[in-house]
Amino acid sequence: MNRKLWAALFLAGLAAPFLIYPVFVMQLLCFALFACAFNLLIGYTGLLSFGHAAFFGGAAYVTGYLVKNAGLTPELGVIVGTLAAGLMGYIFGILTIRRQGIYFAMITLALAQVIYFIALKAPFTGGEDGLQDVPRGMFLGLVDLGHTYHVAGKPLELNLYYFVFIIFCIGFWIIHRAIHSPFGQILKAIRENEPRAISLGYKVERLKLLAFVISASLAGTAGATKSLVFQLASLTDVSWHTSGEVVLMTLLGGLGTVLGPVVGAFTVVALQAELSAFGSWVTVVIGVTFVVCVLSFRRGFVGEVLEKIRTRPPGQND
Amino acid sequence: MTVAMSAEYILETRDLTKDFSGFTAVSEVNLKVRKGSIHALIGPNGAGKTTVFNLLTKFLIPSSGSILFKGKDITREKPADVALRGIIRSFQISAVFPKLSPFENVRIALQRRLGTCYHFWKPVSSLDILTERAFELLDSVGLKELAHHHTEELAYGQKRALEIATTLALDPELMLLDEPTQGMGAEDVGKITELVRKVAQNRTILMVEHNLKVVASLADRITVLQRGSILAEGEYDEVSRNPQVMEAYMGSVHA
Numbered sequence: 001m002n003r004k005l006w007a008a009l010f011l012a013g014l015a016a017p018f019l020i021y022p023v024f025v026m027q028l029l030c031f032a033l034f035a036c037a038f039n040l041l042i043g044y045t046g047l048l049s050f051g052h053a054a055f056f057g058g059a060a061y062v063t064g065y066l067v068k069n070a071g072l073t074p075e076l077g078v079i080v081g082t083l084a085a086g087l088m089g090y091i092f093g094i095l096t097i098r099r100q101g102i103y104f105a106m107i108t109l110a111l112a113q114v115i116y117f118i119a120l121k122a123p124f125t126g127g128e129d130g131l132q133d134v135p136r137g138m139f140l141g142l143v144d145l146g147h148t149y150h151v152a153g154k155p156l157e158l159n160l161y162y163f164v165f166i167i168f169c170i171g172f173w174i175i176h177r178a179i180h181s182p183f184g185q186i187l188k189a190i191r192e193n194e195p196r197a198i199s200l201g202y203k204v205e206r207l208k209l210l211a212f213v214i215s216a217s218l219a220g221t222a223g224a225t226k227s228l229v230f231q232l233a234s235l236t237d238v239s240w241h242t243s244g245e246v247v248l249m250t251l252l253g254g255l256g257t258v259l260g261p262v263v264g265a266f267t268v269v270a271l272q273a274e275l276s277a278f279g280s281w282v283t284v285v286i287g288v289t290f291v292v293c294v295l296s297f298r299r300g301f302v303g304e305v306l307e308k309i310r311t312r313p314p315g316q317n318d
Numbered sequence: 319m320t321v322a323m324s325a326e327y328i329l330e331t332r333d334l335t336k337d338f339s340g341f342t343a344v345s346e347v348n349l350k351v352r353k354g355s356i357h358a359l360i361g362p363n364g365a366g367k368t369t370v371f372n373l374l375t376k377f378l379i380p381s382s383g384s385i386l387f388k389g390k391d392i393t394r395e396k397p398a399d400v401a402l403r404g405i406i407r408s409f410q411i412s413a414v415f416p417k418l419s420p421f422e423n424v425r426i427a428l429q430r431r432l433g434t435c436y437h438f439w440k441p442v443s444s445l446d447i448l449t450e451r452a453f454e455l456l457d458s459v460g461l462k463e464l465a466h467h468h469t470e471e472l473a474y475g476q477k478r479a480l481e482i483a484t485t486l487a488l489d490p491e492l493m494l495l496d497e498p499t500q501g502m503g504a505e506d507v508g509k510i511t512e513l514v515r516k517v518a519q520n521r522t523i524l525m526v527e528h529n530l531k532v533v534a535s536l537a538d539r540i541t542v543l544q545r546g547s548i549l550a551e552g553e554y555d556e557v558s559r560n561p562q563v564m565e566a567y568m569g570s571v572h573a
Contacts, residue, residue: 182440
């Protein structure tokens, strides 16, 4: 059952650019990966970071800068962006990981604002304009990611699309594996009852720090990839709006579910695209959607479905 | 003589004291827990029993005094380090992982020995070698049939039994039980008492307990705390006849 679902989703991913505007699908994938990385923290470790845009946007700037100015190939650009975000995650982590709840959220937000300020003021980030005209480059020096195919009269950037799709799959697989690993089990235990996990002899702070670094790195992967897709790293990527959006995506889709953040990211990005004609009303519509969702199905889209499946089997009388 | 003494006692505290900004919750407590015994810590509400517990497991830092485990000073160690030495505690409110199954609860504890807790690249099937032991432990507390149920839906007594199974998974030398029968019906109290007796066979137990019947039937030795200090110590009969203890518990006034 599970295998079939994954196979179907994979095939859908392969076919997607022929059915939907590829750049839009790539945008969906980048944000979906971002939300999945975020979910590893909030859904499986119980840490609410309010500064994840720093990793997403920070990596976008690093990758954009190096690909544009140092001539890095796109795959190296994404790898370096990921590592940079991981390093930032480590620094953020050692400063925040001892804090709990709202304090943790506020300090991550404050640190993210520092990154925002650097992106705004530093001489190499392009200030208000951001880094523009980031080249898509040659994958492994061989495949031109900027190449556009014409299928049935439609221009399709298939090279870039499959590049992004593969990155998404790898990132998603890493998160999926981390959740279903010995490490993931302990993370869940920490989320459920931290004092108990400590009393069993687990060094909770180190475990949380590792989760934070993995989450930050993959958020960076998403941001780095995004900077190649849009050929742009901008202040929006590092702003607190983006940090808030990823919280929204994860909550809408379902905290602590594997596919929830993907569904949530698709919903938010699709709403933004569909409603873009209404200008700033988008925010209002998404806000109302969010309120309705939280009031009527707290577990998020995927969370509610799973709960239905769980409670259905007969013979389990309470 | 003193050397023999310290080998006999697995846990000792020396003038253990805890101040909370002026209020002395625990004052110069000298506790000695004999190896292989069941030692009960009793006393009226607010006597400082749970504070002593939190000090012993490092969840609180002592203001002064020291704690020795098997003759080693562990006063400055962190909670996880103390756990690694073989001191495992339970909590007053049942300490389970509610959204994990009872099987997973026990496996979390067993996992520590594998040393793979940072291995995020390994599949969860790498933990299958623990399955058999996890079922043995669940069986020993009568939860085998419920292994894959939802822990949050278990009855209160079952949660406490699960907690004991999880603690046993680490094969601790010293188990600290914080009110294991608190909030239980008579039937569950009996079951947990039997369980504690069973698991105490080759280890030491220090327990805080309100239920004096449980204490009478289990404990080899009893320490009575009052207002942060030791009021009396000895076997149950001895302690229960102590007039000071009677006063502390019953509030009976005598001149």
